[in-house]
Amino acid sequence: MNAIMRRALTGAMALSLAAPLAACGQDHQDAGAGKDSIGLLLPENKADRYEKFDRRIITSRVASLCLECKVDYSNAEQQVSTQKRQFDALVKKGVKVIILDPVDSQAAKSWVDAAAKKGVKVIAYDRLAEGDVAAYVSYDNEKIGRLQGQGILDALGSQAANSDIVMMNGSPTDPNAPAYKKGAHDVLDDKIHKIVYEKDIPDWSAVTAKKKMSDVIKARGAQGFDAVYSANDGMAGGIAEALKSAGLKNIPVGGQDAELPALQRVLAGTQSFTIYKEVRPEAETAAEIAFRLLRGKKISSLTSTVVTSSSKAGIPARLFKAQLVDRKNLKDTVVRDGVVRVDLLCADDLASACESLGLE
Numbered sequence: 001m002n003a004i005m006r007r008a009l010t011g012a013m014a015l016s017l018a019a020p021l022a023a024c025g026q027d028h029q030d031a032g033a034g035k036d037s038i039g040l041l042l043p044e045n046k047a048d049r050y051e052k053f054d055r056r057i058i059t060s061r062v063a064s065l066c067l068e069c070k071v072d073y074s075n076a077e078q079q080v081s082t083q084k085r086q087f088d089a090l091v092k093k094g095v096k097v098i099i100l101d102p103v104d105s106q107a108a109k110s111w112v113d114a115a116a117k118k119g120v121k122v123i124a125y126d127r128l129a130e131g132d133v134a135a136y137v138s139y140d141n142e143k144i145g146r147l148q149g150q151g152i153l154d155a156l157g158s159q160a161a162n163s164d165i166v167m168m169n170g171s172p173t174d175p176n177a178p179a180y181k182k183g184a185h186d187v188l189d190d191k192i193h194k195i196v197y198e199k200d201i202p203d204w205s206a207v208t209a210k211k212k213m214s215d216v217i218k219a220r221g222a223q224g225f226d227a228v229y230s231a232n233d234g235m236a237g238g239i240a241e242a243l244k245s246a247g248l249k250n251i252p253v254g255g256q257d258a259e260l261p262a263l264q265r266v267l268a269g270t271q272s273f274t275i276y277k278e279v280r281p282e283a284e285t286a287a288e289i290a291f292r293l294l295r296g297k298k299i300s301s302l303t304s305t306v307v308t309s310s311s312k313a314g315i316p317a318r319l320f321k322a323q324l325v326d327r328k329n330l331k332d333t334v335v336r337d338g339v340v341r342v343d344l345l346c347a348d349d350l351a352s353a354c355e356s357l358g359l360e
Contacts, residue, residue, distance in 0.1 A: 037072045038062055038290045039090040039098035043127070044078040046204070046234060048259050050101075051075070053279040054126075058099065061287035069291065078203055080104045080173075087111045097121045097294045099286050102129040105175040109311055121293040125286050128175050128309050135299060136307055136317040137286040139277050141176045145183020147275055147324045148254050152184075152227050153191055155252035155272040160191055163226035166216055167198040168209050168239060170231035175309075180231050180256070188229070196225055201235055210238030217246045227252040233262035233274055240270045258325055258334050263345055266327055267353045273326040276333050285318050331359055 040058055042050045059071045072095060076083035080103045088111070090098055098115070100122050102108040112122045112131030121134040128136050153160045165188060170177030177200065188195070197216050201208050209230065216225065228243075228251060230236035236255035243251055255262050256275040265271035289299050303316035325333050334340050346354035 035094060035096070036066070036069050036294075037090075037093070037095045038069060038287075038294060039087075039095045039100075040071050040073045041083055041086050041090075041098065041100050042073075042075050043083065043101050043103045044203075045075050046078070047232070047257060049257060049279055054101075054283050057280055057283035058287045061284045062291060065288065065291045066294075069294070076103050078103055080107045083108075084111055087115070091115050091118065091120055095120070097123070097290045099123045099125045099290055100129055100133075101125045102127050102175075104173040105129050105309075106173070121290075123286055123289055123293070124315075126176070126282070128307065128315075130175075130309050130311045132312060133309075133315055134293060135289050135303060136315050137282055137289065138176070138317075138319060139282070139322050140319045141179035142183040142186070144256065144275055144277070144322050145180040145185075146187050147183075147322060148180065148229060148231075148256060149184040149187030151254045151273040151275075151324050151326070152188060152229055152252060155254070156192075156227055159226065161193065163192050164194050164196045164224070165192050165227050165229060166213070166225045167195055167229045168212065168231060168235050169198065169200045169229075171202055171204050172200045173202075174204070177231060184229055196220065201231075204232055204234055206234045206238035208238075209235035210242045213239045213242035214245070217242065217248070222246065222248055225251075228254075230255050233257040233259045233271075236265070236271055236274075237261055240265055244270070258339060260340055260344060263325070263330065263334060263340055264350060266325070266330060267345070267350050267357075269327075273324050275322050276325045276339070277322045278320065278337065282320055289318075327357065331357055335359060 042054060045051055055073060062069050062071050072090060074086040083103050105127055109130035112129055112133055115122060116132035124133045124136040126138050156163050169181045199212050228239050230239050230253060233255035236253050239253055252272040254273050255271055258274045258276040262271055262274045285302055289302050292299050299316060303318050305317050305319060306314045307317040323333060342359055346359055
């Protein structure tokens with residue numbers, strides 16, 4: 001073998017040995033990249049709260065607890081496959097704590113279980129993911145449903161017992177939706193005449209809710225129902241549009257989330273109430289639990305109860321209370337707490353309504 005061939009062979013062998021070493025080095029880098037990171041995976045960006053409040057508050061709280069920590073954030077935009085890729089990417093980086101608000105709680109089970117076997121702690125946030133989650137932070141969702149049901153009864157007043165109700169429930173892939181529905185039924189079923197139409201709305205779609213409401217109006221006529229239960233504010237917006245297009249007024253409509261457009265509808269009288277869930281305590285508690293798990297500390301002082309999913313019992317949990325908001329207490333809830341700016345709430349033709357409530 002001549003000198004040129006020997007040099008070529010030696011170089012090829014060096015390259016072949018270097019390639020797996022480089023790959024191993026890359027794997028090692030990925031595995032350690034997340035040691036001071038907390039993953040945050042939120043499900044969608046249609047609702048105002050996730051980008052404007054949850055993400056910002058969680059990131060800020062983590063920064064206040066841990067100077068060297070960072071939040072590795074992604075939004076799934078309502079796509080399960082996207083969220084799975086985001087989740088897997090965090091695990092590959094070596095992130096050991098993930099705050100997960102699942103697009104589909106059942107679909108998340110296999111990811112959560114696989115991650116738990118690798119020592120990854122998953123905090124189910126706002127929605128209870130299936131699988132081996134380490135903690136859960138949310139609200140008492142059946143109580144929220146009962147608040148919504150009571151809001152419908154209060155809006156109907158003395159006519160409730162003779163009233164027919166339309167129910168637009170939340171997405172069938174959201175584990176909170178059945179709890180809202182159950183709570184609402186617990187209150188409404190024995191206090192009204194009849195539920196004349198009920199539908200679970202995929203992806204909480206306002207467009208779908210509007211179409212279904214228009215179909216109900218066409219099928220039953222203007223006198224065919226007396227109030228509409230909407231599981232959230234986004235769908236309530238579509239429902240309100242359908243009622244307006246049909247020329248129907250003074251039909252009680254309820255919602256949830258205390259979004260700005262919903263609060264404006266409450267002022268205008270086209271939505272009777274919404275449900276206000278203070279995001280700050282929920283988000284800050286999730287951030288602190290994540291930090292403690294990251295540092296191997298106990299979380300018992302932050303989790304005052306336990307919950308059970310279909311795949312795990314005894315999950316440490318913190319469940320916060322929510323509050324119904326209507327015209328009467330709008331000033332002393334969302335305005336007082338700074339959830340909404342008065343100048344935005346009272347814009348344009350709502351100025352007089354705000355003035356009458358002492359909001360300007």
